[in-house]
Amino acid sequence: MKKKTDFCQIWLLFASFCICVLSQDDGPIIYPMELETRIEQTRKLTNCLNNHEKTVRPAPVFRVKTYNEENLSFKDCGRWSASANETGPWHGLANNGKDGNTCSLFLVSDRTFISFECPLLKGFNNRNEITGVSIYGGERCFERDNCRFNHRLITQKIRKVSDIYIGHKTLFGDTIHVWEVDERIQFSDSLKPICLWNRNEKNDDNNKIEKYYGLAFGTGHSIDVNINPEENCYLGTVTKGECDLYGNSLCTKGLNSGFYLVINRDDRFYLRGMLYNWTSNKEFKQWVDLLPFTSQIVSASAGLAMLPHIPAPKEKVDFGENQSFPGCGRVARRGFRRKRDEKFSAESFIFNSYDAIKGRAPWHAALTRYSDTGPLAIDFCGATLVSKRAIITAAHCLFDENADLIEAARLGITLGMHDASKDEEDSRQRFRALELHVHPGYNHSKGDFRDDIAVIILREGQVRFNSYVRPTCLWNDDYELDKIANKTGKVVGWGHTSDYRQANILQEAVLKIASYEECYESKRLFFSRNLRPTENFCAGFPHNQTSACSGDSGGGFVFFNDTLELFFLRGVVSAGRSRTVVTDEGEFVNTCNPSYYALYTDVTNYMQWLVNKIPDISQPQS
Structure with missing residues (x-):
């Protein structure tokens, strides 16, 4: 009986306490159904927040800091x-x-x-x-x-x-x-642009969301607002839209109007957000954070440029000591270390190149498109042999003038060619393609040269290796571009020469790799839209007009490893700025502009895809 009495007394005390709490004048009465709803809202909020990994985006780079x-x-x-x-x-x-x-x-x-x-x-x-x-x-x-x-x-x-x-x-x-x-706006004291946000996601210190003040515009005047941690805007029911926005929004308190959120920092004003919604907690408003969309805004804006985000490189595919194919990357020793001679001048091209020694680039191939009656185009693109059955080229080389993919049977490949004016060279080997593999990310109709890489497969047992035909090695070193920035590699091809016509003798040029920052700074507007770090890179010598040119597309950018004495493929000639020139005969020709860096597809970003598509490549080490 005593235990039962104690239990009843405890229960009555708890009930009295609950009644007392529920009857307080300064607090809300929570009924069982409302309590259940609050629990469900809390569960939804917790699930939403747990399913979104919070990341701090790096600050946009509009001006390279090294240029002060x-x-x-x-x-x-x-x-x-x-x-x-x-x-x-x-x-x-x-x-x-x-x-x-x-x-x-x-x-x-x-x-x-x-x-x-x-x-x-x-x-x-x-x-x-x-x-x-x-x-x-x-x-x-x-x-x-x-x-x-x-x-x-x-x-x-x-x-x-x-x-x-x-x-x-x-x-x-x-x-x-x-x-x-369509016309430039003349600025004045009463008319000038606002800045886009140039800091990281929420603030500057250790990724901690701090409270700071902004201004809301949209009512004819400005209103001071206080930016709070984003979670404060999620106190009520979490809709799917709100949950999707989590990590991409800003939350403000003490504001009941305005459509544009502006932040004042260091005596400058920055456009930070645009109104998304009034939250169920009427003290707060939620704003679309413009930072995740800065790159898209800049790409669509005339007069704005931003260094593209530099992601971490792909995980390395390691071929080990045997490299990607047995015996790859070697060339005949004769003339191997020949220096640039008097032909290396501002008047000669690849752009600004010199005649290659025969056998110096035995991996280089010429692509030819055939019709039923004969060739339609001679050596319209280059390519690089990387095994006995596989050649790598630019994806855009495999589409005709109607933007249709060329049939494999009508694509010709010539290896061992040196002088394109001579139909018969003992060193040449000619083949037809068996399969064409264009990278799935490439979209020819867009014309943006994204994922501009492709693999051509030949029939087994056709290629014969000798001094003039031999594959180069796929890249097997560190993937970080900074490790090779400011170093030189070489390209070869039969692209435009100083008379703006295709070269007869295979041309060779030594080109410098530019860092992403240097490339972007050399022509901000162009490279903010076309440079895609880890997917492509820049190379050339703009100051003396040395560059790959029209007709060199698809060719390989190779580096020589002094320790191993082997050549390795790092890039594929992709695209660059163009210009229209008038020849001595009065003909208008669209050609490359060697005063700017050219873009090369970075093979390291596509190495796993290449390994999957090339049937006779060495198996990477695990």
């Missing part, structure tokens, strides 16, 4: 007196002049604005034909009448609008718009 320049997205961006009654000199407004529809814009370069889910664009299916829309800009330019009557017209000619999808439907939409105008 500020890392700003545009020169002198983000300067402003921060008047509380104005909206900033970067603010713009698009107006269609018909039904009163407007759209708030932010100026980010001398030719580019950005906006978020602009309703004005819904009537334009073709983003390259935006007509009847005017853009006004300057401080206090948010309300339509202010812009139209108190601020000057910036432009009535919009060249194009690019759409960047953020991957999930938000309360306001799912698209960032990049507006490009």
Whole structure:
């Protein structure tokens, strides 16, 4: 009886305590059903957060720091007196002049604005034909009448609008718009661009999310806001969209208006986010973090450039001491260490090359496309022999003028050729392709030369090795580009010579590997869009116009290992800047521009794929 009495007393005390808590005037009463809902919300939130690995993105590099320049997205961006009654000199407004529809814009370069889910664009299916829309800009330019009557017209000619999808439907939409105008905008004290964020994901110190202040724009004036840890915006029901956004959002407190989030750091203003949603906890608002989309914004923006992110290289495929194929990478000793002679001058090409000694590049192949009646093109691309059955080339070389993949049976391969003007050379070996393997990531219709690599397979037992025909080795050293930056390798080919015609004698050039930073800095706008670290790299001598040229595509970029006395394939001639020249005969020719680095597909990024496609390659060591 005593034990039973004690249990009842304890139960009554617990019940009395619960009633007391539930009846407090300053606290909410939680009923059983609501408690169950809270538990379910907490479970959803926990599952959402556990399924998203938090990573800190590196800061964008707009200016290479070694050049002692500020890392700003545009020169002198983000300067402003921060008047509380104005909206900033970067603010713009698009107006269609018909039904009163407007759209708030932010100026980010001398030719580019950005906006978020602009309703004005819904009537334009073709983003390259935006007509009847005017853009006004300057401080206090948010309300339509202010812009139209108190601020000057910036432009009535919009060249194009690019759409960047953020991957999930938000309360306001799912698209960032990049507006490009066709004339450069003249800046003034009341009209200048804002900076894109140039720091890491949340702050600067040890990846810890700190509280800092920003400004929200969108109501005709600025409002101070306090940025909080992202988890604070997940106190209520976690929708799929909110969960998908986790890790890509910002959370603010003490704000009930505004559509654009701006951060003031070091006396400059940076565009940081665009409104995503009001959260179930009304104290907080959630914003799309623009940092994950900076690369896409820059790529679509005229006048902006950013060093592409440099990822870690792929895991090395190690062939061991035997290398990728027995006997690969060796050449005849005669003339092996011949230095550049008087022909190595600014007037000679690969661009700026010299005649190769016969047998000096026994792995080099010429590709020929045949029709039913005979050859359509002579030596239109190069390639590199890497085994008895496999040749590596650029993917773009295997497509015809109609952008169709060439049939394997109509692709000819010539090995051992030195003088293309002589139809019969004892050293030549001719074959037809058996199989063509284009890298699955390559898309010829895009024309962006991404994953520009392919493998050609020959029939077994056809190739005969000798002094003039021998494979080079696949790369078997460290994959980090920094380990070979500023070192030299060589390319060969029958590309354009100084008269802008194909060479007869095989040409050879020594080229320097450029670091990713040096390549990007040499032509920021071009290489911010076309350099893809670990997928490709730059090489050449722009100062004296030494480069691979038109007709050299697909050829190999090889390095000599002094210790092993072997040549190794590191790159494939892919693409570069072009120019149009006029020959002595008055003919217009589109050719390479050797004043800039050329791009080479980095074979280390595709080594596992190459090993899987080449049937007679040495098995990598485990």
